[in-house]
Amino acid sequence: MELLDFLNDNLDLILQLTAEHISLVAVAVGLATVTGVPIGIAITQNERAARIVLYVASIIITIPSIALFGLMIPLLSTIGQGIGYLPAVIAVLLYSQLPIIRNTYTAINNVNPALREAARGVGMSPLQRLRMVEVPLAIPVIMAGVRTAVVMNIGVMAIAAYIGAGGLGVLISRGISQSDPRQLIAGAIAVSILAVIADYALLWLQRRLTPKGVSA
């Protein structure tokens, strides 16, 4: 009952924090997609580079988020951005690299070799092959990587409240420090619901982006 009252009284705040949360994750994963997909495509050309890149991305993802934020404080302080928006976005951007790069790499590599040969045989240049055949066919798997990144990082972004980035984590951190379970639970539920909704929204987008002849 108390929780419902709290939600009712603070709906504006919760919506505002949710919007903040969404915008943080959207910007970070958006940037990660813009960088990760080209990297994933590029490393299909060189097996050694692929191994190294995927290894580095795997290591990054194992760094605990609190530690990563801590590491960035001295680094980004040099440009006066030690805490707040920038480190939060950078952390999520880094965490998103592995699922996005790995899925892109796998998807492009798994394009049927016969299709690749057919594409070469009709006289497509390597770029035309990517644009007309390989990327369209890889979209479902690439989008699955983006979804993983988004869902995972909605959770990570909650922790970024501790470095003053805002978002729904604010409710959680306040709930802990003020020993107020209402805020804590409200924040946690909001984060979970956001993750589920984002996953479904992206699944819808994935289906829209998948070429018609490819979808199951």
Add this chain to the structure above:
Amino acid sequence: MIKIDNLTKIFETPNGPVTAADHINMEVPEGEICVLLGPSGCGKTTTLKMINRIIPPSSGRVFINGEDTTGLNTVELRRNIGYVIQQIGLFPNMTIEENIAVVPKLLGWDSNRYKARAKELLELVALDPSVFLKRYPRELSGGQQQRVGVARALAADPPVMLMDEPFGAIDPINREVIQDEFLKMQQELRKTIMFVSHDIDEAVKMANRIAIFRGGRLVQYDTPDDLLAHPKDDFVESFVGDDRALKRLRLVQVSQVMEPVAVVKPSDSLQTALARIEEHGYSRAILMVNEKHQPIGYVSRSVAQTTKGLCGDHYFGLKATTSPSDDLRKVASLMFNHDTTWLPCTDEQGVLVGRVTQQGITHYLGATYQRDALNAQSPHLHQVNA
């Protein structure tokens, strides 16, 4: 015309270099189908794929219509060569129309032109454009997909086509149909085609010339009939099979072995029939025709010997007829089916033009083999004559 000059491919492998194609020289005249044939690993596919540089050659040159392709841009070169592969390779993200229009689009045709072209080509490969243009490849059967594959290769009207076991993944019944359609199409289009196959029957059916490969070398390059009649060595002989004489049946038309035939009319007496049978040395029967000279039945020798009357009252119905353009395989099959040693041949109007006999067939096929045997007995003489 495709001319291959000393084309060689050496693959570097961990176990040392492997020569996949060893100084291949051959020429496919314009408008002909050349089938590259051999066991797997013989270099036929490597040779084919060096022509459009899917596999870059180690050395040697390829000429297309007299032009050395060595200096040409790879992408440009491929756009001017139709390419059909066994796995078909239609792009699943594109409709049938978009698949066919791929090369025209790359060449910068405007959309009206390539759309019209896609429609025209679907009709050519016997698929209804109103049904198929907007469909996706996965909605088509294997046979339909490969028709589209052929249409895509033809889209920009390239003078040369390369086909890598194009009908290999299609079930046998549809394969026959699609082969027949392709041959019919080729009669009009007259493309210069290189075609890889491992199936001697397919090769004999499709080819104007067959190139037999073994271990990276071109062993024999001949017309199907010559190849079957005169295999160059034991390998070729075993590859073409023990039934090579039977395979040749497909290559010979009835008109090549047709002989004149004596007939009776329904108004002739059986006595006349018997006399003609004796006169021409027929063993069992004589053919009877109507006033339009169309065969309608036959009068048997035994009936003619024992009965009096008119042929028209004592004849047996016709079992089967052939036409001069039928191949001998069909004729032999008809003969076996109907337990007969000869068949009348009729033209399109059903008018009798001759007959084909088992003896005539064996004689025709045997003549080439006898020539072989004679040559083998007197190699010196042959060389002098040559």
